[in-house]
Amino acid sequence: MPHSPGFPMYRVSSSLPRFAKALLGGVGLATLWVNLAPASYYDAIEHRLLDLDLPRWLAPLPVSLTPLNITADGLMAFFLFFIGKELWEALTQEHGPLKGRQAMLPAGLVLGGLLGASAVWVIVSQLVETAEEAGFATGWPVPLGSDVVLCFLVGRAAFGPGHPALHLLLLLTIASDSLALLIAGLAAPDVSLRLAWLLLPLGAALAAWALFGRNPAPDAAETQRRAGRRLWPYLLAGLLSWLGVAASGLPPALGLLPVIPAIAHADRSFGLFAEAEELLHDPLNRLAHALAWPLTVVLFLFGLTRGGIDLQAFAPTTVTTLAALWLGRPLGMLVIGLGLAAALGLRLPQGITLRDVLRIAVIMGMGFTIPVLSLETALPGGAMQEAARLGLALSLLAGPLALLLARAPAPRTNA
Template identity: 55%
Template sequence: MYRVSSFLQHFAWALISGSLLASIWLNIDPASYYDIVEYRVLSLRGLSGRSDAIYTLRHFVAFALMPLFLFYLAKELWEALRLERGAMRRKRGGIPILGGLGGMIGAALVWVVLNSLWPMEEGIDATTGWTLTLGSDVVLTYMFGRLLFRPNSPALHVLLLLTIVMDIGGLLVFGLATVDLAPRLLWLVLPLLAAWAVWVFAARHRNHPQSELERQRALRLWPYLLAMFASWLGVAASGLPPALGLLPILPLIPHANHAFGMFAEAEELLHDPLNRIAHALVWPLVVTMALFGFTHGGIDLAAFAPVSLAVLGALWFGKPLGILAGALIVAPRLGYRLPPNLRRRHLGFIALLCGMGFTLPTLTMDGSLPGGYLQEAARFGLALSLLMGIFAIFLGRILRSTRRKR
């Protein structure tokens, strides 16, 4: 099993640093903090005539930079599904997919039940905001998982697969559930056209080029980058989350012949177009995660409310129970088994770690909940959910110490 690249930990520390800075600033001088994150980067009023066509620093990070992060995650999921020796090839994908689906369903059900018992606010339906808890947090769960499991443990790879499945799946469900696509459906033609064009003019000769010219054409980056921009533009204009905008082009970009594992260090030596793009994104993504933490991760310490408890209940109970149900009950009935060297206790700790959620839930917050104190209270709950990582590590050490005494 190849070691996971250290860049994931860089992303995690950048996110934490940005969030800590934002939280300190927000609680000391909230007015100046909001002046910065709501600073107007771009206004399209003059072009569209709409008063709401204003884009702040916060919007810029979510709309323009976070799609790069989702592309980076989706690359690993695509390689796990598609490439030889991929971690999700054939029946190996059953546990992460069914566990991820179970986690999303469990979180949504617990959210609705808790908000039915203790309404977040009078006049707001209990189903409001259920999409908030679908996503997970790849970089922060990995950081805690790295402290819990060995560096080359298969549990780390399953943990990464599960969180990526929930992040991308949760973002897609969020977009379909909260956006009315009908008025702007035609914009989705643009990603289709971009994919068709890059296939015809660059990608279709990637595996069996008829000449050296065709081989060189398939390895150039600019056609794929241009198609990615066009795809992002179409997805964003359609009303779907812009973070999904680069994904339609991903399967068309030439890649390595076989997978080395999730975020494997060995991939740093590869020079196919997909890995070259991923290598070029690493340090910009460190900056992106720091900016995302600063613009979206500021925690108001006075914002605790019933919705904070609903977030914790959905993440701490609904998501782990759903993951275990999907992976240990549904998957075996469909003929799927745990990967070699992965025990049920490992899956239990993976489920606990997936009870943390910050990055993707925060990204979907604006479309999930009404603005104001509800969002601040939900963000407070998301921050508290990270305590599950500490609990999992503490529990793991207790159990390890108990086994040694025996």
């Protein structure tokens, strides 16, 4: 396949490896806890810290604050903001890797991965699922997401820190995770959607953009320049946006994404999670920099509250989860994604080979953070959720397989 211009070479921020280690640390501790003392583990993460008696027009069901939902619905919104910012810059900024026709190949690979994972989930679950509470296609949104930080950790070891395939992998995982959580929220069978509430994040974002989000003109007064650097308007808009998304019935973790386009930002993209962006002082990058260390704690807490793996939970749902991630996603990416690319005459980015795309597809057979967020609404509680969680944990074995493929010698070609 011919090539198009490639991704720029740049250093990725050290935040991502730190995030991955924090997440794995939380998962490891939670897994040890839940297998040694399951009652105390579940009592701890589901402990009611506060019961809120909210009016029905704001929350149709009673709301209890627990470590579980504070982390998943509240704190993880900052993580989604952090990765959503990178996707927005890739789509809109100068030299962004998803501008114009360059977006078509990654979009095809993402679409293929989503379709392949969901189709295999439906087929395999019909063949092997035995749970009484399972209906046709129950849980199909679970395998749609991947895992940005864990895939990056494996991808850096497989490709090297500066390889353009690593940057394509980041694009695909960010886009897949964002779409997967949105789809899971829209497809949740037991969630009452009240989409009129989305007018609140829309209004908050438009107001923030109109009043503060446009970069000052070159001849603007110093007072205007200072106003353009303020962060509090975006913090207020973010709070209103989160409230509107949560009240709408969509996953609250998506609540900060609507304000990203409204925040004043640099004009040029330095690359996904580029280390060079730490030198930028526009409001969007300042907010991202301020989150870098707190998100380390957030991902540890997410692993601790959502990552406890019951090692005795193996069931047909575990097989379905693994089939969707290990077979459905890679096949969908390669057959649908590359097939669409060939039909449209799209080219691989410079420096990326078909073998690299195969390794990317294998690495994206890993799924944890976003799929775990989807479990609560996509599957009935209890055994099916725990079996799927075990499948998600086992899917991380795709990482060592990708490293073995990376060390395999490339096929020799005749001159």
